[in-house]
Amino acid sequence: MTEYSVVGKSLHKVDSLEKVAGKAVYTNDMKLSGMLTGKILRSPYPHAKVLNIDTSRTKKLQGVKAVITSKDIGNRKMGVAASNRPIWDQPALCLDKVRYIGDEVASVAAVDEDTAMEALELIRVDYKELPAVFDPFEAMEPGAPAIHDGFERNISNQVLTESGDVEQGFRESYQVFEHRYEIKYQAHCAMEPHSSIGVWGLDGRVTLYTSTQNPYNLRSILAYVLGLPEEKVRLVIPKVGGGFGGKAELFPMDVCCAALSRKTGRPVKIVLSREEEFGTTRVSHPFIVDMKTGVKRDGTLIAKQVKCIMDGGAYSGSGLPGPFLSTLFLGIDYKVPNISLNSIRVYTNKTVAGARRGYTAPQAHFAENMHMDMIAAELGIDPVELRLKNAVATGYKTGTGMDITSCGFTEAIEKAANCIGWKEKHGKLNKMDKGVGIGSGGSLSGGSRAANITPANYTAAAMIKLHTEGFATLYSGAQDIGQGADTVMAMIAAEELGISIDKIQIVTGDTDLCPYSAGSASQRITFHSGMATKRAAADAKTHLFEAVAKRLEARVDDLEARDNRIYVKGSYDKGMTFREAIWASQEDNKGKEVVGHGIWRHEVDPAEIKAIFETGKGNYAPAYIFSAGTAEVKVDRETGRVKVDKFCFAMDVGKPINPVMVEGQLEGGLHMGIGLSLGEDLIIENGMILNPSFLNYHLPTVFEMPETDIIIVETDEPKAPFGAKACGEGSVAPVGPAIANAIFDAVGVKIDSLPIKPESILKALK
């Protein structure tokens, strides 16, 4: 194995010092001269016609600088561009009607927050209530209220993908299993709320400072909504305090900041309250999953038919790829020759569902894993053995077209099982009301369908400039959202250039300065942006090597860069410093600055990728990742409470660029998985969220976190930068089924829906 000098080291994040010292600047820390505070008036009705908006009283309030409605913005709607058939269905401010409680109706800018709040109360809106629908099955019934025009049965979009002959498969099966699973709402709960500042410049350009995962996508859509060419829009991203999929798209607040700034000539900041965070910035999709699986006597899977009904809420937004992604995750991890996967996203008059860490994988893998354990129990096969028997491996091509070019799935299952003491414990702890369970999952190492596609379909780009003074500036499109993108990119650049990481300055988060990225989503950054960065560094290094080779009278191929030095391999002394090499290159090229460029794209048929959100078929990512998690739980039969004593999580991440950061990602995912499994539940009644606060929405605390073992399974993905694949989203999915299966092992009750509340356990025990 190559011994790297930077890659593979557990360095602290490049911005960790400023963060722990409280000096990092987030959007809400910014104070611009003359800045106003913006607030948004939201619909109190789940479905209503907007007859009239009267802002006359508001305008008279001292300190109010502007009030806007849809008349100030126009009727161009928002969405994400990631489809052949994008569904842009959400206006920044409502046009003729409102579609959920929280829908944006009007916005004000005032000298301070109190005035802005008071201003909202003075806006008078005349609504005419319409019948609303909150259940996706009811929404698909004939005669249900139409939430949007032109969408039959309120279905926003749907993916049906098939391979083999599923009916024939069932006929050939020894036994066919059918069961329904249900997964409810979760919120993102990023610590930093959505925050934006719009600055409409006198030059007609608008700059949006905002907390986003996806600056380039936001630029495109904001330009479109405002009717500007893209060069008139600049996105600048201060530090981002978490996204988890909830900051992956343009929000009405962003458009309001810009429009209010245009109207007032002053910067306008809008920061959402925690209540608005819960209610209006996307949630995960609730799923009803009908699983039907045909197996041979020995447990070999031969047919799988799945139908998912996804509750999409009032708009599409980042929910658009949901149906596709759920079919992807249902087809990724186990070999099944005959499949039929059908996912349907349905509009309801509720808050909008969209991307959330794992994006449909936690839901899909919960159903799939619970189903696997049901099959195992019925056939008398050990659940671990059943998984190992059917697990995909390197070289497999899935029915939906994914090429598995590196795969540590088997190793992950084995290691997770061994770690928890599977053989000693499974089926043997129930006298103590304890049990162990396993969950597993597959995911992708970066979706290749960019939210806005560049001409050559690339998803990442980087540029590195070497300064004559002996250091480098890396211009990266990869947005750091707290996950450590800056650190990973700096490490990759440093490794490739053979310099220490403190010689790298990194510039990100500015669409004027930095090259394109498809966004910090879909676990794309380490692989896609990492490859672009590596290529940019290699490009720059080529120039240095040429100059050094000339001076040393050596061949370029014989040179090596390491520890801030370029030298003949094996002869460390025969060489020159990094700084001297830059000088040398500039001397040889009439002073031309040494700059390297790199882009990355997945080399697949662009048409296939472009259509994938509708067809569900294609090799969507350049690589795939696999994981398994095992839980040991204890169930309190009195209270129904479940305590997770230990969790082992094993994941194939390729080569970890920074192991401690990978562990951090996986522990973070585990935390979200625990929440999803046992506590987090956004309760919505008649379209109204009843617990939009951390007081009532139960995020796991440190006391609910188990003893944790993180096992990094290293594989060598040849296409990846130094072999590094993804890890950010993958650890959420296996947690729910591992816990639910452990509960079954402990007390013999099967829970078919998440989250698992004490009352469900008590009910099932009775």
Add this chain to the structure above:
Amino acid sequence: MTEYSVVGKSLHKVDSLEKVAGKAVYTNDMKLSGMLTGKILRSPYPHAKVLNIDTSRTKKLQGVKAVITSKDIGNRKMGVAASNRPIWDQPALCLDKVRYIGDEVASVAAVDEDTAMEALELIRVDYKELPAVFDPFEAMEPGAPAIHDGFERNISNQVLTESGDVEQGFRESYQVFEHRYEIKYQAHCAMEPHSSIGVWGLDGRVTLYTSTQNPYNLRSILAYVLGLPEEKVRLVIPKVGGGFGGKAELFPMDVCCAALSRKTGRPVKIVLSREEEFGTTRVSHPFIVDMKTGVKRDGTLIAKQVKCIMDGGAYSGSGLPGPFLSTLFLGIDYKVPNISLNSIRVYTNKTVAGARRGYTAPQAHFAENMHMDMIAAELGIDPVELRLKNAVATGYKTGTGMDITSCGFTEAIEKAANCIGWKEKHGKLNKMDKGVGIGSGGSLSGGSRAANITPANYTAAAMIKLHTEGFATLYSGAQDIGQGADTVMAMIAAEELGISIDKIQIVTGDTDLCPYSAGSASQRITFHSGMATKRAAADAKTHLFEAVAKRLEARVDDLEARDNRIYVKGSYDKGMTFREAIWASQEDNKGKEVVGHGIWRHEVDPAEIKAIFETGKGNYAPAYIFSAGTAEVKVDRETGRVKVDKFCFAMDVGKPINPVMVEGQLEGGLHMGIGLSLGEDLIIENGMILNPSFLNYHLPTVFEMPETDIIIVETDEPKAPFGAKACGEGSVAPVGPAIANAIFDAVGVKIDSLPIKPESILKALK
């Protein structure tokens, strides 16, 4: 003549709207979280030993966060790097002694300005006064106090350059003229005072936000003084409110901001008061010029010997190149076969003299022009004719080695004379106490001796990135200091790319982001940075042309870019848009982003240029500029007051990129010239400045400005970007002699020193 689509148009500056609206952010407008206010304790003595500094009482004052002395900074001294023999003689805070009233002794950081001011008063410094010297001649006397160790006769540096045989020339002369001229102090008076914010990051990097003309030079010297590698220093330059040579170097306040931030862990801002501006941020060099000229009967100059004594004040700083530049200007504009030019810079215990707009040209050209008129009067030759007879022209190489490759000097003299009505008025208005006079000058279009020399000796660099969305970001090292560099660079890039200027975003003022520049000084930007920008644009355009040619099945040579379109010359319809061309190029190159790079260097022997500050010989600039100004004045015999009724200024600027901006530069120079001639006089007695305020230092107001005619003389300099040469400094020099000569024409008195005060006129009239 080529018809350009952007170049040659009088567009408003790209940042004019934000400036007139008061929205532009200057350093002092910046408010950083936790920022402290810094203040500097200065010496009350012109020359004294520092025996002890007691800061104990200061530290106890509530709100004081840090007090620093030289012990906190170390003993590395500052200066400019622009020489083979740099003289770095100024510590940021005094070490063993102080050398002028205002010398920096200690610095404090406190929570607000009042506290910082009070803190200064609590610092107790024990001085032992030393004998001081204020006159440069006295300073050169044996036994004068030594201001610095190791400098004989207090001479900081000296240039003696000779060509031909000046003694032989005098012997062959029909007549030899000798006279002494004197020019006194002027201050820069930039509207924005010197302002800096130091931020010592937790990563060990220091960022200095400051108002400077010369970010890269400051980075080098600041890194040196602080003992850091250069990659640990970043300079960020907000808007700059004028420099005029007074913001061309690192100042003690910059080092103090950084050191105070290191000590407190908080940003520290120092903004100088107007009094500190006058007293401690450089002034022009006072000159005593002894001119000796030998001429033929017909007025042909055959020998010139000049000795300049320059009063340098207490340190060298940006004053280092002064002796060289004065010999350059004395040798540039008139053909003289035999010359001996000797300039001596002398230390005195006064405020430091350095670069100021025109940098010794106003002083040198005053003496030279007054001398020309003396010769003309004596020989009975019209002053205009005498100038025309001796003026240099295209193809001339001066005795000091300058190649005049384009020259509109004759045309400038003729046009300035015609404009004022020379033939009708000269010698004919004295009955009304009116008169006309002429002055002239030559200057350089960008010094090629960079303050810090890059490996390949280049003085400018630029990079242009073309965005897939159809616009461009120009990364430019050229610092906009209010003169409009951003606008000129954007126009040059737009012209070369064939796009409108609103498609160009420009990034400047950040040493991490932008490529190198030798600084916004020496009239360097339009030519040097303009060429780098033009080349970067051309480089990017090449990529576009290749892609377009392929698609149109045309030859690259047949293509033209204009009006946001690339098309076959003569067939506007056969082409594609700029945006389409970027897409095309990226499609053809696997998505590779279209980026162009350009650098510029003067193709001369680097050794010659490197030594030029000592030798005075060499082709210092790639081109030279020439001007003539004519004044019509009326003298009030009662009061001695002079009113300038009209001023005509004609200047060879090559091709003006933006004519109205050129006019603005020349009018601005005229304003400074009027000040220099008639009002501005920094009065220093015993080392103490008596009038350090706008109340007593008389800047001309609009009421003292004459009717003005600006005449742009266009020449075609083949090496220059679109033929554009410099203009920024050139208009100061001819003003003084034009006015002084007009006074002679009006009332028959010769004034041999600037500024001309009413009392001098009254005295001369008696």
